[in-house]
Amino acid sequence: SQKIEQNSEALNIQEGKTATLTCNYTNYSPAYLQWYRQDPGRGPVFLLLIRENEKEKRKERLKVTFDTTLKQSLFHITASQPADSATYLCALRGSARQLTFGSGTQLTVLP
């Protein structure tokens, strides 16, 4: 069956460090992968999309990599700030074409 796993439920890091979040998937052949941020009680907000033919994508302090051989995406936040504290979700469009989300990683950046 198709599965998306984000390997850490929670991640605590010190302010200024780089946070690295992982998204692994099985039984998908995605043309692209998306990352979202969700704050408590609010809907997810889109951050980045990376296509299968792109190895890396950057946006300000965010960087996403996509390895279709390893079936893995890494999401990096450099120079992290307490305001980056949130839950981060990866999402894929599966064979049935719906956008399916991982369970998310709750990131806490400690001042």
Add this chain to the structure above:
Amino acid sequence: KAGVTQTPRYLIKTRGQQVTLSCSPISGHRSVSWYQQTPGQGLQFLFEYFSETQRNKGNFPGRFSGRQFSNSRSEMNVSTLELGDSALYLCASRPPGEATEAFFGQGTRLTVV
């Protein structure tokens, strides 16, 4: 441009009742998806509508249904509510195209007592 609007924001219902939630997508977006989010299960896909047709359906019982109107607004209905239906229900709309991002509403927090 106005974002995705969900109403109501909060709702308390009793077991056995039914409920209807509403979603107004961003203007020009014809795809509307619904998700259920609970602490234990994360974001679970309910269904997706496009041009008034259900395009995909998740693994939920028939008590969960939806529809989309000609102006792309969507409603979802849950009948015979159970305590386990307590969740944040999120609606998302997408612009035309394959690799497009989903724009989410604030959600409707449903509590079943």
